[in-house]
Amino acid sequence: MAMQWFSIIAIYGLFWVLSAFLVMPFGLRTPDEEEGYEVEKGHADSAPVNFRPRLIALRATVLAAVLFALYYANYTQQWITLDDINVFGKPPVKDLGY
Numbered sequence: 001m002a003m004q005w006f007s008i009i010a011i012y013g014l015f016w017v018l019s020a021f022l023v024m025p026f027g028l029r030t031p032d033e034e035e036g037y038e039v040e041k042g043h044a045d046s047a048p049v050n051f052r053p054r055l056i057a058l059r060a061t062v063l064a065a066v067l068f069a070l071y072y073a074n075y076t077q078q079w080i081t082l083d084d085i086n087v088f089g090k091p092p093v094k095d096l097g098y
Helices: 005-023 055-075
Strands: none
Touching: 005 055
16 A cells, blocks of 8 residues: 655655654753853843754654654554554444435
């Protein structure tokens, strides 16, 4: 069972955005953690002093690729299906088809 190419791009994009938010806080330091750093007037005390968007994008790309590879492998191999995660069981009333 093959997935369409635009579905691959869309799902990978979702994984990338999720991954970017997951890896963003790693390695950031606030002014309180940085010795000798003075917060300028008007800046937030919680703002990072070493924000590196390229490193975050690289980490997000790698993590999204790994997560998407696992997702695609499950999609093709059907390791976990909807029937496996149905916690409510069979519905008590059958669908009448209206």
